[in-house]
Amino acid sequence: MKNRFFLWLSLLITAGTILYSCQNEDFTKDKTNSRRNNADFFKHTKTTGTLARAGIDYISILEAYNNETNFLAQMPDQRGMPIWDKMQVVDTETATGLIIPLTYDNETMSSILFATLDDRNQVTGVRDFDNALLENIVYDQKISVENRERLFLTFMHMDNLVFGNEEFVGIPKDLFVGKKSDDEYATIRVRDFSPYSLATAQQEGKIIIMEICFIVVHCTHHGVGSCDAEDGCTQCGTTVCSYEVTVTAEDDPYPPMPSGGSGGGSGGGGSTTPGPNVPTNPCGLNVGAVFYRLAPSCGGGGTIPGLDDPCEKTAKVLERPEVQTKIGALKEKAQLPATNPSGGEIGFKVKTDGSV
Known part of the structure; x- marks a missing residue:
């Protein structure tokens, strides 16, 4: 009989604890999502x-x-x-x-x-x-x-x-x-x-x-x-x-x-x-x-x-030796007179795999 009493008591305590926790959780949730008091608006x-x-x-x-x-x-x-x-x-x-x-x-x-x-x-x-x-x-x-x-x-x-x-x-x-x-x-x-x-x-x-x-x-x-x-x-x-x-x-x-x-x-x-x-x-x-x-x-x-x-990504690309080499070639070619057969417009591209 005593064992059954203590079992029921334990169950009641457990249920009460769970209920209290849920109420606190709901209260916190309501407080977080609560509406404003329009009287203070x-x-x-x-x-x-x-x-x-x-x-x-x-x-x-x-x-x-x-x-x-x-x-x-x-x-x-x-x-x-x-x-x-x-x-x-x-x-x-x-x-x-x-x-x-x-x-x-x-x-x-x-x-x-x-x-x-x-x-x-x-x-x-x-x-x-x-x-x-x-x-x-x-x-x-x-x-x-x-x-x-x-x-x-x-x-x-x-x-x-x-x-x-x-x-x-x-x-x-x-x-x-x-x-x-x-x-x-x-x-x-x-x-x-x-x-x-x-x-x-x-x-x-x-x-x-x-x-x-x-x-x-x-x-x-x-x-x-x-x-x-x-x-x-x-x-x-x-x-x-x-x-x-x-x-x-x-x-x-x-x-x-x-x-x-x-x-x-x-x-x-x-x-x-x-x-x-x-x-x-x-x-x-x-x-x-x-x-x-x-x-x-x-x-x-x-x-x-x-x-x-x-911007930083572009700066890093420009610092690469192979890119600097190409830029130097562009500068040298740009300084040649228009009558020079080696002159003219050129360009280069840095591919997505990093190659030039």
Whole structure:
């Protein structure tokens, strides 16, 4: 009888321990994936910086608008909290645009909340784009290159502004042509964004397009411009001016191109199949929510494990004796006058197996 009692007691203790462990596991999981507390969403200081621009408290205006429409509950990003001190305000003659970055881990951007206001500071629309929605848009070749680049560049700019990220991956082949730091692995490196200029409003102020200038980092004579980078693809920079967008229009601000449209890039031709049109990058996360971020193991500095930096790879090839010999022959031949029968144009090629 005693043995049976102790057996039942042991079973009860074991079951209780398992149940407790499962509850703790579920609690931890819920805590990790928990939604934000919307009551804290609009908390801010009203005294300094952008939040008090020209005496207008845009955040309180948005809070009042949410009280009327409950737009927070309709956002695709239900975890991110706003980083109000990084909010960007863009003015035109007839409208104002707000670009508000959100994060739930203080390490990556979970979404951008756009808001537009009229000339009386009345909200005309809000729209939240999370990283999944951004990915769907920039990989869809049925949408014009121009529209995809504008939205993608807005995300890059805000990620750089908030977290200092300068290197982005997962760039479709037909976007930012000639500006990538590496075409094979679809990366772009940008820095030093200037203030917005030449902002214009469209669709009754629900779409605002603004010019932005920044520096594209590239290798020796790579992409736009040219310079010599002795230390790899980190020293060459060319100033580029392009466009970003603030958009709250709900009537499909990213329509597919008409049949037969080229889309301005290699991904056009009236394609009926969305992208991705992007090479595989071992440094791209390609999982989770931030497809354009480098994987943590890559360090954020362009170091691709097990792969050579293209600039360093070229430098090593040039240092080889057989290549130096060929370069010397080219120099000697180039110095011969055009009338010399030994003159003329020649060249050489380094094959994939390393032979010249």
